[in-house]
Amino acid sequence: MEMAAVTIKDVAKRAGVTVTTVSRVLNNRGYISEATREKVYRAMKELNYQPNEIARSLLRRRTNILGIILPTVAHPFFSELAFFIEYYAYEYGYKVMLCNSQLDQKKEKEYVEMLRANQVDGIIMASHTLEVDEYLSLKLPLVTFDRQIAPDIPFVSSDNYLGGTLATNLLIDRGCRKIAHICGNLRLNMLANQRNRAFVATAQARKVEYVTVETDLNVFDMRQYDTLVLRLFEEHPDVEGIFAGSDVIAASVIKICHQRKKRIPEDIKVVGYDDVSIASFLTPQLTTIRQPIEDMGRLAVELIHKQINKEAVTVENVLPVTLVERETT
Incomplete structure (x- = not known):
């Protein structure tokens, strides 16, 4: 004869509390004294009660899942960022769904639809493929990386202009009379474009010759980088x-x-720029501008969590960068 499944009513009876109290303990809602909480946990343990995760998420109208949309996790910056987002999401009680957009508009749209269908609690968006309307129409908690898509949607970035200024000044201070900036495609509306503005402004102010080399629109396709560098040396050997x-x-x-x-x-x-782990493994070790990747990941999760809980958030979140000088300068 099969044992009847233990229900929330059985737990309430064993603990000597109401069903509502057990529900509050399960969902961490409202004030519950520590003594009551302990009674409910003890009853659950004695009865071997397993709360149904789907039932709990329906009760809360939450799935405790966050969507992350990145250009590509193969790029060291985004792999490190994804690592920290997942780490802090888990600390806050969320699981993550990771999507690589790979600058494919159709693919990104399908991912957005999938995240909507799975009723994720919020989306952290670090890609720059889709028109922003796709995201704005989701009516979900949203945080963007290095991109401002609306006046009321929080974004996280590092101080790109300062980063560009620090890097350019260092090269000039070290005696360079002609400098180049190899950057992402400036047609993309990214806050990282401010690095190039700082590069140009600093080079002009300090009266040195300068040149900008842009990647194609698929900024993080690493196969193109050698070709860009070779072309730079061919066209500007000095x-x-x-x-x-x-x-x-x-x-x-x-x-x-x-x-x-x-x-x-x-x-x-x-x-360089980012200070991902490879920077100090290169020979010679790379001088670079450090973005606080861990802080950026943690802050993105915190901003999503606050929105989910209807708390006020700061829209502009610009974190400081630092110059890390090693052997290449």
């Missing part, structure tokens, strides 16, 4: 300093310099 838009681009610069017998830092000085 360049003495390079500000790379990421540490991965800087790694490509170091490799091509090695192939072309250009010495770093004697012939060419290089500054």
